Amino acid sequence: MQSLMIGFKDAGLRLDKFLLKRSKLPWTLVNKLLRTGEVYAMNESGKTSSNLYKLQINDKFYFPKYINFDSPIVANNDMKDMFQKWIIYEDDDIIVINKPAGIATQGGIKIKLSADKLAMNYFEGSRLMHRLDQNVSGIMAFGKSSKACQLDMEEKEYIGIVKGKPLKDKGELSTFLKESEEGWQEVNEVGKFAKTFYEMLTTSKYLGSPFSCLKFKLVTGRKHQIRVHASKVLKCPLVGDYKYGFDCSEFNKEDRIYLHSWGLKIKGKKLEAELPQDFKDMQAKLGLHNLLK
The missing domain is CATH 3.10.290.10 (RNA-binding S4 domain)
Known part of the structure; x- marks a missing residue:
């Protein structure tokens, strides 16, 4: 055989x-x-x-x-080629990629394809430096050693498309977040402190409803932080985030949250991950002018 x-x-x-x-x-x-x-x-x-x-x-x-x-x-060569296409920066210490939506951060029993496995296949010994939700796209960093994984990551910026228009064009979102028994994050005074800055980039109307493109900057890094702050504090849920309140019959339900990890500063370098085509297509559909180059 x-x-x-x-x-x-x-x-x-x-x-x-x-x-x-x-x-x-x-x-x-x-x-x-x-x-x-x-x-x-x-x-x-x-x-x-x-x-x-x-x-x-x-x-x-x-x-x-x-x-x-x-x-x-052969799977290993195939996966290595795919991973290489995602790399936006690499040196002796770190690998930084632009992860597509749909790729899990870590593997599991039911997950065959994940960012950590692809990174290990590309460079043996690489380790996750942070997490990104499976149905979110954008910057992910891997350390090539345990020492590299201790490097500070600053200026974590995200671009998100939300349903609605914030009352203010920019502001600070501060709450305490606690995980529920069902695995959701909820605003709760006995939870962990979470702080996010936001700024509106552009807004428009689609079929009579307002939609906006926002830039988020993380100060803390709690699970689902931006998703909860957008939905529960701004009252503007992310497009596609049905778990946290997005509901629009005019949209086909898909496994994609329109949130993109766009910017990251590490080792004194400001890195940016280009918006993927599906994100740009959604901006165009909603009439949201893309202000990012």
Whole structure:
């Protein structure tokens, strides 16, 4: 038997579709190979030859030697290339990336693709220096050593699209936040102190409702801090943040919060992560002029 590791480009494909695509075998033979178990995928739970199984990153696919594949892609190389495209700064101490929305910060039982695993695959020994929600995009920093992870990170700035218009163009948001039993953050006097500065960049109306693009600057770094401050203090929830109050029937529900980690100062260098295309598209849809270059 031969085997190959499943990479990013093949993850998500059904086992039968993968075999058809990569081997060029006829459909009848593909079905027979799966039915007899001559080809199969191996994951953390064991092996499967179900045609309905969807392949995941780092699965191993086993097949007889007589089957020829068209240049199989090795997962490690595939992931390394992908991660390199995200890098906006690197030196002997740190790696800084522009993380796409949808990529988890850390891996888990149900999470095959995560920023920390990709960083480790790129540079062995790299460590997370801070966290970013899975459905939020932007700057993430990794230290190449435990000493590097102690470097100060300053001027953490975010750009967010919110539903509504703040009463003031700029201001300070200070509350105490406490995690609920359900895992939400809520304003609570017995919680931890949280402080955020905000500034309105631009505002417009879409289908009669106001929307605004705001810049946020973190003073503290509590879990979901900006999301709670936008929704509960400003009364302007982030677009797409259904967990914290966004509700608009004119929008297709998607797994994306329109919050972007835009700026960070580390080692005396001010780094910026360009807004992703989906963020720019939402700005254009809502008529919000992009003031960031």
